[in-house]
Amino acid sequence: MAKQKASRPATKTAVKKRSGAKAAARSSARKAVKAKARTVVPKKPARPRQRIAISHHREEDFKADGLRAYAKYRDLGIADASHGLAQAHVIRLQGPCDPAEVSKLHFHDVDFQMVYVLKGWVKTYMDGQGETLMKEGSAWTQPPKIKHMILDYSDDVELLEVILPAEFRTVELKA
Secondary structure (H helix, E strand, O other), X not given: OHHHHHHHXXXXXXXXXXXXXXXXXXHHHHHHHHHHHHOOOOOOOOOOOOOOOOOOOOHHHOEOOOOOOOEEEEEOOHHHHOXXXXXXXXXXXXXXXXXXXXXXXXXXEOOEEEEEEEEOEEEEEEOOOEEEEEEOOOEEEOOOOOOEEEEEEOOOOEEEEEEEOOOOEEEEOOX
């Protein structure tokens, strides 16, 4: 029995030693977390406050002053309201489709691009996707710098296109 009484204090001492080691480990872990929390993260420059943009359909708002000569664009005012964060417009591709003018492989240096078919249909080619027929109600995104082209479209096609940022570079490629 003497052995049991002697071993109890030794057990308690061992437990205290282990607890002390755990406490020291926790303490240094807390110091590391606090040090990380003190790290100053540079703030992004504040964007100007966005405004409301309202655009009502008016035939006279479709202009032939956009990226494609065979299209008319109706700007929805998003670029101005968002200070260049994004742009959105309705595109009417002018028929009939002339593949010699339309089917040029290219890409856009954008962060985001989405197209929604409002009316008609359009056949596209996208690198890695191949040819796809998009009909009224179809929507697609084009990842940044994806090579693509329009192959054909209906005479009445209208598209809604949303792009970030509003200003971007388009690069035409050799097919």
